[in-house]
Amino acid sequence: MDNWGYADHNGPKVWHELFPLANGERQSPIDIVTKAAIYDPSLPPINVDYDPSSVKLIMNSGHTFTVEFDDGEDKSVIRGGPLHGSYRLQQFHFHWGPCDDYGAEHKVDGRDYPAELHIVHWNAEKFSSFVEAAQNPDGLAVLGIFLKVRNLIRIHLLSICLIFLLYQDGKQSSFTNFDPSCLLPDCKEFWTYPGSLTIPPLLESVIWILLKEPIAVSSRQVWTSMQTFHSSCVLRGKFINPLCLFLPLKSCNTPVLLFL
Numbered sequence: 001m002d003n004w005g006y007a008d009h010n011g012p013k014v015w016h017e018l019f020p021l022a023n024g025e026r027q028s029p030i031d032i033v034t035k036a037a038i039y040d041p042s043l044p045p046i047n048v049d050y051d052p053s054s055v056k057l058i059m060n061s062g063h064t065f066t067v068e069f070d071d072g073e074d075k076s077v078i079r080g081g082p083l084h085g086s087y088r089l090q091q092f093h094f095h096w097g098p099c100d101d102y103g104a105e106h107k108v109d110g111r112d113y114p115a116e117l118h119i120v121h122w123n124a125e126k127f128s129s130f131v132e133a134a135q136n137p138d139g140l141a142v143l144g145i146f147l148k149v150r151n152l153i154r155i156h157l158l159s160i161c162l163i164f165l166l167y168q169d170g171k172q173s174s175f176t177n178f179d180p181s182c183l184l185p186d187c188k189e190f191w192t193y194p195g196s197l198t199i200p201p202l203l204e205s206v207i208w209i210l211l212k213e214p215i216a217v218s219s220r221q222v223w224t225s226m227q228t229f230h231s232s233c234v235l236r237g238k239f240i241n242p243l244c245l246f247l248p249l250k251s252c253n254t255p256v257l258l259f260l
């Protein structure tokens, strides 16, 4: 059944009715209590090695937009930190809310971030597919990055893809030459814990690696990376007017005006 959502009738509070794992032992997301975190000096740094040519498409998955990668070979992988061996990049997606006061899935010391990027990988050294890996406690590794808004400019990629969802009545669009490591902060310090997918089927197969430093972008970075994104994402022949990408920062109690 795939009509789960985030409304009162089909949201996280009732997911347990159809997905009993919602009441499992290692469910995500969690609130990271920083004072309870234990430093482990034996953990090596996180190392991502992504091949920009492995990106395939951007799609509207119904609950978010997802950028998918060719995971038929070890073209783009993550290693290090709590991981044993390399995990293969499969996709990335974002979680965001109706405004800039909340929207991320994990919290830090009770603090909400407006959005969260998830870069999803699977253990291709031990398993033969993402679906098989997702059935095992060490099958998946998700790199989580918190997003914060700076000044009056919301993170550009959310705006571009939100507009993509509005324009694209189909389900996907071709997408080439994109390296998601450009979305990572300079500091790769992290928290890690064994958890689950944060959406149904809620499988308890994720090694979470959450970067401590959130990302935010200046308007200069927006324009630079927007040109890269624009050149690789044509929406049915429509190019988005760059000016409409800047969504005014709003608190939750005022409507957001989208200039298309």
Ligand SMILES: CC#CCOc1ccc(CNS(N)(=O)=O)cc1
Pocket (backbone or CB within 6 Å): 118, 120, 130, 131, 134, 142, 196, 197, 198, 199, 200, 201, 203, 206
């Ligand atoms: C097995 C399965 C399945 C359905 O596909 C996905 C793929 C990725 C994810 C990752 N979700 S999250 N928010 O935990 O990174 C969830 C479901």
Ligand SMILES: [Zn+2]
Pocket (backbone or CB within 6 Å): 093, 094, 095, 118, 198
């Ligand atoms: Zn996610």
